[in-house]
Amino acid sequence: MIEIGSFIKLQRQKQEMTQGDLAKGIVSLSYLSKIENKKTEASREIIQLICTRLGIQLDNELDTTIQEKCKQWYSMLFEVHDKEQIITTYREVQGLMDTNLTNNLLMFEIHKIRYYLVLGKFDNALDKINELKDVSNTFDNLHQFYWYKFRGNYSSLNGDFNEAMRLYKIAEDKISQIELEDKEIADLQYIIAVTHSKLRNTLESIDYAEKALDIYMKEYNFMRCAQSHIVLGISYRRIKMYEKAIKNYNLARHLGELNNDKQVIQLTNLNLGYLYSAKGNKKDAIHYYLEVADDLDVEMNARLTAVTALIKDYYSINNFDETKQMIDKGFELIDMDNSSEAYKSHYYVLNTFSFAINQEKSKFESIVIDEFIPYLKKHKDHANLVIYANMLGVHFEELNRYKESVKYYKLANLTYEELINI
Incomplete structure (x- = not known):
């Protein structure tokens, strides 16, 4: 049974009543406080009067x-x-x-x-x-x-993600003390796998994703199976086991197609784009990114992620016309959604490459140094911090500003070392 004191406190706060409002004519203020804080057990008659004032039926x-x-x-x-x-x-x-x-x-x-x-x-x-x-x-x-x-x-x-992992592990420790359905256990294992992936704990991510997948397969939960395969694909890509990554991505996409789940299909395509980009195959990477960017049925964040990935890859192969088109498309999508705060990292990428490609040097330096890099540090986004610190290093080197160039190359190198040691 719920502690009656906790119940009374929650209902009183919900109704925006003070302790004085609730206690008046029934009990003293100090006595009500003791009831709410489990320091005394009130008689049934008093509890009935308090519940009546709160509009609560006691005999349920x-x-x-x-x-x-x-x-x-x-x-x-x-x-x-x-x-x-x-x-x-x-x-x-x-x-x-x-x-x-x-x-x-x-x-x-x-x-x-x-x-x-x-x-x-x-x-x-x-x-x-x-x-x-x-x-x-x-x-x-x-x-x-x-x-x-x-x-x-x-x-x-x-x-x-560090705090999330700490809390998830406490929840995991409770499993042995309670009765839970397998699907509840699998859900926690899956989100722990995702969190390990965010923290670049690749082997731990694989371990938890496989545990979750084992339960989801027994439950015939194909959507969750697909999501677990995507996490496994990301993990294997990071340790350069590309064939295993592609196998998991293809399984995820197949399950997405069976369920006609556009989100899963395009999330798979997005990750295939990352894989081929990491392998240096920009042509295939761009093909998969375009699949996502052009799909009107996919959630906005996925489309923007694909657009910003396209910007990076087009820019890296000096295809500046396509880069400009994707920058315009990205700004159009953010404007359509009218919630640029939710897509702040995308906003920074769009502006960074817009200023870079239009040779607006002071604006480029300002947004990357004063806004984007602090944002990436705050969110511990080491992978992107390496990219944009390197981009600054190249920028300053081309301007013969070698002291600043060395500073950002050094930041990129230190961040990369931190990234591979996470």
């Missing part, structure tokens, strides 16, 4: 119905679902929660972190995390599993 006959609705909503947060359907079901469950004392309240509140992240409402997710910290000492092991997992999701989406 709907707990089974609420539990089933919650499970339905939770599953929506982990599979591809229409966001409007997720929001509609959320409101329905919230209405039940607002009028009934139920064992499902804490789990529902914890899942709100995931809900806000699915909707892209990061500030709301952080507010919910901070709100739940006040009652987190009442969480059992199952609550804690999701509590740490969803906080890991928040950290990951904010680019703090």
